[in-house]
Amino acid sequence: xxxxxxxxxxxxxxxxxxxxxxxxxxxxxxxxxxxxxxxxxxxxxxxxxxxxxxxxxxxxxxxxxxxxxxxxxxxxxxxxxxxxxxxxxxxxxxxxxxxxxxxxxxxxxxxxxxxxxxxxxxxxxxxxxxxxxxxxxxxxxxxxxxxxxxxxxxxxxxxxxxxxxxxxxxxxxxxxxxxxxxxxxxxxxxxxxxxxxxxxxxxxxxxxxxxxxxxxxxxxxx
Amino acid sequence: xxxxxxxxxxxxxxxxxxxxxxxxxxxxxxxxxxxxxxxxxxxxxxxxxxxxxxxxxxxxxxxxxxxxxxxxxxxxxxxxxxxxxxxxxxxxxxxxxxxxxxxxxxxxxxxxxxxxxxxxxxxxxxxxxxxxxxxxxxxxxxxxxxxxxxxxxxxxxxxxxxxxxxxxxxxxxxxxxxxxxxxxxxxxxxxxxxxxxxxxxxxxxxxxxxxxxxxxxxxxxxxxxxxxxxxxxxxxxxxxxxxxxxxxxxxxxxxxxxxxxxxxxxxxxxxxxxxxxxxxxxxxxxxxxxxxxxxxxxxxxxxxxxxxxxxxxxxxxxxxxxxxxxxxxxxxxxxxxxxxxxxxxxxxxxxxxxxxxxxxxxxxxxxxxxxxxxxxxxxxxxxxxx
Ligand SMILES: Nc1ncnc2c1ncn2[C@@H]1O[C@H](COP(=O)(O)OP(=O)(O)OP(=O)(O)O)[C@@H](O)[C@H]1O
Ligand SMILES: [Mg+2]
Numbered sequence: 001x002x003x004x005x006x007x008x009x010x011x012x013x014x015x016x017x018x019x020x021x022x023x024x025x026x027x028x029x030x031x032x033x034x035x036x037x038x039x040x041x042x043x044x045x046x047x048x049x050x051x052x053x054x055x056x057x058x059x060x061x062x063x064x065x066x067x068x069x070x071x072x073x074x075x076x077x078x079x080x081x082x083x084x085x086x087x088x089x090x091x092x093x094x095x096x097x098x099x100x101x102x103x104x105x106x107x108x109x110x111x112x113x114x115x116x117x118x119x120x121x122x123x124x125x126x127x128x129x130x131x132x133x134x135x136x137x138x139x140x141x142x143x144x145x146x147x148x149x150x151x152x153x154x155x156x157x158x159x160x161x162x163x164x165x166x167x168x169x170x171x172x173x174x175x176x177x178x179x180x181x182x183x184x185x186x187x188x189x190x191x192x193x194x195x196x197x198x199x200x201x202x203x204x205x206x207x208x209x210x211x212x213x214x215x216x217x218x219x220x221x222x
Numbered sequence: 223x224x225x226x227x228x229x230x231x232x233x234x235x236x237x238x239x240x241x242x243x244x245x246x247x248x249x250x251x252x253x254x255x256x257x258x259x260x261x262x263x264x265x266x267x268x269x270x271x272x273x274x275x276x277x278x279x280x281x282x283x284x285x286x287x288x289x290x291x292x293x294x295x296x297x298x299x300x301x302x303x304x305x306x307x308x309x310x311x312x313x314x315x316x317x318x319x320x321x322x323x324x325x326x327x328x329x330x331x332x333x334x335x336x337x338x339x340x341x342x343x344x345x346x347x348x349x350x351x352x353x354x355x356x357x358x359x360x361x362x363x364x365x366x367x368x369x370x371x372x373x374x375x376x377x378x379x380x381x382x383x384x385x386x387x388x389x390x391x392x393x394x395x396x397x398x399x400x401x402x403x404x405x406x407x408x409x410x411x412x413x414x415x416x417x418x419x420x421x422x423x424x425x426x427x428x429x430x431x432x433x434x435x436x437x438x439x440x441x442x443x444x445x446x447x448x449x450x451x452x453x454x455x456x457x458x459x460x461x462x463x464x465x466x467x468x469x470x471x472x473x474x475x476x477x478x479x480x481x482x483x484x485x486x487x488x489x490x491x492x493x494x495x496x497x498x499x500x501x502x503x504x505x506x507x508x509x510x511x512x513x514x515x516x517x518x519x520x521x522x523x524x525x526x527x528x529x530x531x532x533x534x535x536x537x538x539x540x541x542x543x544x545x546x547x548x549x550x551x552x553x554x555x556x557x558x559x560x561x562x563x564x565x566x567x568x569x570x571x572x573x574x575x576x577x578x579x580x581x582x583x584x585x586x587x588x589x590x591x592x593x594x595x596x597x598x599x600x601x602x603x604x605x606x607x608x
Contacts, residue, residue: 076522108514
């Protein structure tokens with residue numbers, strides 16, 4: 001059964017008089033528990049693809065169905081709820097809130113989930129442990145290195161145990177040891193039943209996934 | 223962590239931004255509140271001053287026969303009137319409900335007499351009250367202090383060739399001229415003013431008065447109400463509101479009101495702009511932040527809650543300081559502006575309430591539009607702004 005169904009997905013950006021075809025007529029079925037790599041040269045539309053899947057962006061054309069829900073027929077708030085329930089998003093450039101601490105950034109998805117203080121604390125400790133950043137938990141996001149920020153971004157995406165993880169270059173700023181730790185984590189999560197889609201340039205990442213989607217000029221070529 | 227923790231941390235950790243926001247809100251609320259208090263007190267002050275500038279209520283005997291034409295008093299008829307008012311009855315005016323609004327009561331007994339072949343008008347008055355109500359009188363010499371002193375109008379002085387300290391025989395009694403009133407262009411020019419009790423004795427009219435001029439303060443009470451209450455208390459008298467005086471006063475106070483409303487509006491507008499720029503000095507950062515909130519699954523109202531909590535806390539702090547500030551500023555400025563030393567300015571508890579409402583509305587007006595815009599934006603777009 002397909003978990004994520006993508007039909008005729010297209011996205012055009014209008015830059016003044018210029019039109020960028022960032023996504024051209026993409027059709028894919030992604031089943032439950034898949035572990036996918038998305039590759040392609042810079043500017044080929046990988047980030048665009050991910051943000052469309054996560055409902056952060058509206059397509060010019062086409063549809064994305066998650067668990068049979070047609071995402072772009074929903075209101076903005078409904079998409080937000082869907083995202084909260086299903087999707088953890090790791091951004092290419094982290095997007096941490098710089099006046100919040102590591103813990104507070106990671107807890108953001110739980111601030112609206114109605115979890116008790118105690119539950120929040122337990123989930124926080126667990127995920128910080130997993131991404132290896134417990135010792136920095138009271139530091140402001142501003143004061144972290146790129147690799148540390150990346151791990152905070154990953155922890156934030158994973159804390160509420162979403163069914164789908166969309167990660168844009170999640171190991172781009174990490175040394176190979178820490179990178180491997182994250183990839184191990186992804187593998188465990190996948191074996192626990194999560195669907196994972198990772199944008200990457202890294203062959204090592206690609207090798208550990210089960211399927212590879214390759215983009216070129218917004219088209220899916222493989 | 224709860225949503226409000228995000229707001230609190232934002233306020234706490236973005237110190238410069240928070241200080242700027244609170245300060246601009248403080249200035250806005252302070253200026254509007256101060257202006258409101260000042261203009262309110264000044265309106266009251268102007269209103270009272272105008273109310274005491276001449277009479278706005280006239281009390282005359284109830285009669286069909288005799289029409290007193292006030293301001294241009296008909297001499298002939300006054301002399302033959304028999305049903306004058308009683309001073310004792312007039313005193314009952316202090317028993318009306320709004321007696322604290324009665325500022326000046328100036329009773330008068332007019333008697334016509336002839337001296338050296340010239341017809342003269344004698345006005346028995348209570349000098350203290352008379353001087354207060356006739357603020358336009360310019361007196362040369364002194365206000366009579368003892369019973370045998372009189373004040374004369376300019377025409378009386380000229381016709382009879384009189385000077386200060388000269389004596390004058392009225393009804394076989396000798397009076398000394400304490401001073402004369404410079405030209406008023408009214409009946410006063412032809413009158414001789416002496417103390418009321420002396421006049422009553424001299425002309426054998428004990429306790430009688432012809433009329434009384436009253437200045438009522440009607441800033442917080444309609445004049446009709448005072449007239450009504452006074453008529454009730456003085457059944458033998460006809461109580462009339464002097465429409466002309468009242469209209470002129472109302473016009474003056476209203477134009478001041480309009481002026482202060484205008485100035486307040488301009489200040490409000492400047493305030494909103496000031497707070498707007500404080501709130502939106504880092505709009506791109508805010509947009510990105512809202513993009514993150516959306517990306518982690520927050521709905522519009524949850525984001526609004528975070529930002530409104532922030533704005534509300536800042537507004538409260540600003541309003542608190544502004545209330546205290548306006549209290550002190552008005553206490554310093556009011557005595558200078560109104561020359562009234564006895565203005566008892568107790569701390570009015572409605573001030574902080576108004577301040578908080580004002581503060582929150584200014585902040586909300588300045589803050590809601592950009593929030594709304596950011597929420598409408600696709601999160602991916604919001605995140606790219608930087
Ligand atoms: N908001 C936008 N407005 C205009 N053009 C955009 C916008 N976002 C992306 N693009 C353009 O769309 C194309 C695809 O961009 P995208 O970010 O998806 O590429 P990418 O494959 O993620 O590249 P990279 O590997 O460098 O991250 C690029 O040409 C980019 O310039
Ligand atoms: Mg990208």
